[in-house]
Each structure stands twice: as structure tokens, then as C-alpha cells.
Amino acid sequence: MTNFQLFRTIQEVRDWRLNQIVNGHSVGFVPTMGALHEGHLTLVRESLNENDKTVVSIFVNPSQFAPTEDLESYPRTLEADLEQLAGLDCSESIVVFVPTVREMYPSGIPLDVSLQKGAFVTVLGVSEQLEGKFRPQFFRGVATVVCKLFNIVYPNNAYFGSKDIQQTIVVRRMVKDLLIPTNIRVILTCREKSGLAMSSRNQYLSSETKMKASQIYRSLLAAKEVYDTENCTAEDLESAVLETLKEYTNGVKASWNLEYVCVNEYETLDELNSSEKVDKTKPIIVSLAIHVPRATTGTARLIDNIVLGAKSL
Numbered sequence: 001m002t003n004f005q006l007f008r009t010i011q012e013v014r015d016w017r018l019n020q021i022v023n024g025h026s027v028g029f030v031p032t033m034g035a036l037h038e039g040h041l042t043l044v045r046e047s048l049n050e051n052d053k054t055v056v057s058i059f060v061n062p063s064q065f066a067p068t069e070d071l072e073s074y075p076r077t078l079e080a081d082l083e084q085l086a087g088l089d090c091s092e093s094i095v096v097f098v099p100t101v102r103e104m105y106p107s108g109i110p111l112d113v114s115l116q117k118g119a120f121v122t123v124l125g126v127s128e129q130l131e132g133k134f135r136p137q138f139f140r141g142v143a144t145v146v147c148k149l150f151n152i153v154y155p156n157n158a159y160f161g162s163k164d165i166q167q168t169i170v171v172r173r174m175v176k177d178l179l180i181p182t183n184i185r186v187i188l189t190c191r192e193k194s195g196l197a198m199s200s201r202n203q204y205l206s207s208e209t210k211m212k213a214s215q216i217y218r219s220l221l222a223a224k225e226v227y228d229t230e231n232c233t234a235e236d237l238e239s240a241v242l243e244t245l246k247e248y249t250n251g252v253k254a255s256w257n258l259e260y261v262c263v264n265e266y267e268t269l270d271e272l273n274s275s276e277k278v279d280k281t282k283p284i285i286v287s288l289a290i291h292v293p294r295a296t297t298g299t300a301r302l303i304d305n306i307v308l309g310a311k312s313l
């Protein structure tokens with residue numbers, strides 16, 4: 001039993017939105033791919049606090065997945081998602097938008113970029129490094145779908161998690177350059193008690209791997225400790241991460257594959273020169289991506305980061 005409206009079509013959202021303008025209601029927006037957890041709910045709560053109405057979209061966006069990635073197996077748990085939203089205080093102020101792929105991509109959307117035709121949004125300069133290096137079509141897919149959703153919802157404020165820190169930078173840049181009148185709010189990563197960043201992909205892990213995966217955040221905290229106590233280089237920060245993870249990433253029994261650990265300037269995402277002293281007047285991001293074994297077969301790709309030296313996000 002839910003106490004909010006659920007829309008499947010763009011037209012329904014547009015009609016509803018027009019009413020909000022007429023009534024002078026502010027609208028917050030939380031775009032998600034579903035499989036909601038406490039991290040998503042934190043964004044929704046923030047939006048409910050700061051706006052008269054909140055739109056939550058649930059859409060597994062094909063264009064941000066490479067043909068080799070987990071689009072098919074990505075967890076889809078709509079009933080449970082709706083129940084979680086219904087359980088929030090002020091849930092009557094929520095509207096849920098669950099479009100189909102055809103609704104969002106009326107001309108179709110092949111996953112193979114070379115077959116794609118039509119309009120896409122590319123945010124140059126902040127999409128190619130870090131995650132973009134390993135997932136080359138990811139940020140084009142993200143920026144495109146977020147732009148489409150903003151064109152439908154027309155939000156005053158939109159809420160994103162700092163867990164996907166590069167995404168927040170890409171979206172902020174898109175909004176600035178395309179003159180989109182939406183304020184982007186970045187909310188701190190919500191973590192399990194163990195420190196593991198909450199993620200829909202954690203569902204792939206056994207409880208034992210989940211516990212071990214708390215070492216990921218510990219490795220970032222080790223980098224923070226080095227940053228806080230010493231005059232350090234980017235290499236020192238990376239070494240602190242590598243050292244903390246080595247039980248799982250090195251040696252014959254190690255089964256985790258660390259894809260990257262990297263230190264970048266927060267504003268520009270420029271990679272820091274590994275041997276130069278870190279300039280503490282500018283915020284930096286220490287981030288990593290790591291493949292850990294799934295409970296079934298294969299691996300789950302987890303990402304995490306810590307922002308150092310920033311007064312606000």
C-alpha cells in the first residue's frame with residue numbers, strides 16, 4: 001500500500017509538474033536506478049526537507065552500461081523500493097517516476113556506442129579520467145539520461161551522492177554549461193556500520209565478502225591519516241591504500257582485483273603528479289575501483305572515495 005503517485009509516462013510527470021508551478025511548489029529530484037538502500041533514502045529525506053515535493057525516478061539506464069557490463073543482472077526490486085519510499089516520513093510529498101526504456105529512448109538505444117544515433121550529452125574534460133578511463137561510455141550515458149530527466153522533471157534541486165563523486169562533477173558541469181536552472185546538491189556517502197559504502201551492487205556479495213569489503217573504506221581512511229599527519233605526495237596516499245588492501249589484492253590467495261587507485265584535484269579532476277607534495281589549499285579526491293568476488297560466479301565492481309581538504313561538497 002503506497003500513499004504517493006506513481007507515474008510511468010513523461011506526459012504524466014509534465015502535467016503534474018505544471019500543477020506544482022501553478023501552486024508555487026518547489027520540486028526536488030532524486031534520480032536512481034532502483035534497488036534502493038539507505039544511501040538513496042538519505043538523498044530522498046534531504047530532498048523532502050528542502051522542497052515541497054520530491055520526485056524519485058527509478059530507471060536502469062541502458063546507455064551507461066557497456067555491452068560487457070551487468071545491465072541484464074542489475075538488481076530490479078520495484079515493489080521493495082516502493083515500500084521503502086512509502087515508509088518515509090512525509091512520503092505523501094513523493095512522486096515516483098518509473099519510465100520504460102522506450103519512453104526514455106523513443107528511437108531505441110543499442111549498447112554498442114558505434115551503433116548509436118541521435119543526440120547524446122558529453123561533458124568533456126571531466127568524463128575521461130578515473131571511472132571514465134575504465135568505463136568509456138559511462139558518463140555520456142549518465143549525462144544524457146540526467147539531462148533527459150531534468151527536461152522532464154524540471155527540478156529546483158537535484159540530489160546526488162558523493163559515493164559517485166565524478167558523477168556529481170560531471171552533472172554540475174553539464175548544468176553550468178547547458179544553463180540548466182537546477183541546483184545540484186551533493187550528499188555524503190552513507191555507509192554500513194562496517195564502513196562499507198552502501199551500494200545496490202552489494203547485493204551481489206556474500207555476507208563474508210561484505211565484511212571483508214569494509215577494508216576498502218579502511219584503506220581510504222589510511223590515506224586520510226597520512227594526509228592529516230604529514231606533508232605527503234599523491235604516491236604516499238596511494239601507498240597507504242595499497243598497503244591496507246594488500247591482504248586481498250596481492251599474493252597467491254588474493255582474489256580481489258584493484259582496478260585503480262588515484263588521487264585527483266576535486267574541482268578539475270586533474271590527476272596529481274605522484275611525486276609532488278600535495279597542495280593542501282586545494283581539495284583532493286582519493287578514489288578506487290575494485291572487483292570483489294560475487295556470492296555466485298564472477299565479480300562485483302565496487303567504487304569508493306574520500307574527499308580531503310574540502311570545506312563543503
Ligand code: AMP
Nearest residue numbers: 032033034039160161163164189190198
Ligand atoms: P544509483 O541508483 O546507484 O544510480 O544511485 C542513485 C543516487 O544515489 C546517486 O546519486 C548515487 O550517488 C546515490 N548513492 C548511491 N549510493 C549511495 C550511498 N551509499 N550514499 C549516498 N548516496 C548514494
